[in-house]
Amino acid sequence: MRNMSGFAKKLFPFIVHRSLFTVYSLLLLLPLSLFAAGTTVTLDDLVATALKKSPDLQSARLDVEAAKMRLKSAKAGYLPRLDLTANTGGSTARFKGDISQDAALLAGRLSVSQLLWDFGKTGGTVEAAEALQKASGAALYQRVSDKILEVKEAYYAVLKAKSLVRVRQKGVELRQQQLYRAQKYLKAGIRTIIDVSDAKVELARARRDLQNVRFDVQRLRAALERAVGGAIAEGAYRLAMPDLVWERLAERLPPVPSNLQALTGFAWRHRFAIESLKHRARSEAARIRAVEGEYLPTIGLEADAGAQYVDDDLAMSLPENDARGVVALRWNLFEGFRSDARLEEAKALHLKAVSEVQRLKLTVQEEVTEAWLALKRSEENVRLDSVIAHTAREKLHQASKRYENGLADFLELKSAQQDYIAALAALVNSYFDTYIALARLDHAVGR
Secondary structure, three states, X not given: OOOOOHHHHHHHHHHHHXXXXXXXXXXXXXXXXXXXXXXXXXXXXXXXHHHHHOHHHHHHHHHXXXXXXXXXXXXXXXXXXXXXXXXXXXXXXXXXXXEEEEEEEEEEEEEEEEEEEOOOHHHHHHHHHHHHHHHHHHHHXXXXXXHHHHHHHHHHHHHHHHHHHHHHHHHHHHHHHHHHHHHHHHHOOOOOHHHHHHHHHHHHHHHHHHXXXXXXXXXXXXXXXXXXXXXXXXXXXXXXXXXXXXXXXXHHOOOOOOOHHHHHHHHHHHOHHHHHHXXXXXXHHHHHHHHXXXXXXXXXXXXXXXXXXXXXXXXXXXXXXXXXXXXXXXXXXXXOOHHHHHHHHHHHHHHHHHHXXXXXXXXXXXXXXXXXXXXXXXXXXXXXXXXXXXXXXXXXXXXXXXXXXXOOOHHHHXXXXXXXXXXXXXXXXXXXXXXXXXXXXXXXXXX
């Protein structure tokens, strides 16, 4: 130090500080560097994993399988029915004159029946089961669409938080520079100690904000893993992060569809939830036909054959073998108004299903409108926030120069720094909100 020139003596603390600041910045980035050492995961990877591992989708798939089995059960009404019965026991008969007769019995009977015509009872039941199977399939696809939206929202929320980490790091960097500058000005007698104290407070706040947003990243990562259905790459992963340049975010916006009416029409034709309700309405209509068939007879073919062993004493009164075959007509004439009640219930459920379709179409129209407006709003916000961020950066540069030249106090500089960081945070929020709004619009229209 003794051999240094005066200029070098003044420059040395600055070099030391800049070196320390560089080390501090690297320490701030160290957790992100470690995080980046794992597997890179894209949005497509997350969606594919969610569709494979998500337990709620597995539940919906089991609903489809159950609907298939109900249809198979309903179709069994068209097939012949085969029954085998066997019995064994004994009988006792007492006649006049105290004459009694005991006998042992062993008998077996094979019966077969085949439906010929039942005026729509079985056909309506089968049609109702087929429609319910299609409704379950459409509901499964709707759950898939819901899951894709859930993953997209969680994914973009994590990217937003990670981008806000960069913003808060920028805030720490500005406060760190200001603290060093205030300390140098105090030493030179240009500024008072209050500027140093203010700078320390602002630096502590900036570090707190950075720490909070880092916690948000971890919390949102957990939410993403829940949406996917479990741990991703055993926790050793990093999300594919776009290389964002804040000044050019407005240039990277996705295109916004212009025809809202066309989007609504597309949604009415392609939303799986609407398709599911339509199939349920068809199922209830088929159920009405099945119940109406209960007022008419059932015609079927019946045949059975039996064989039995009896004691010799009863050989003349009971046959060893017998068989019969008939075309049978069965017509229930009165059942305590049960068919009437079932018919009215079926009609009410059909009207309810039809009204649910109309209600859902109105709900979908509202969802499409809200998602489209949110996308338009987010897009405009990105453009405006880009202008605000650019202006705030220029304002910060001007305030820094004024402060260095003694034309402004620390409050003016602090306000400019806060405005700049807030503008960057608002720009990041608006940018990722645009992609979230786009995902919700895709979900609302059924894409």
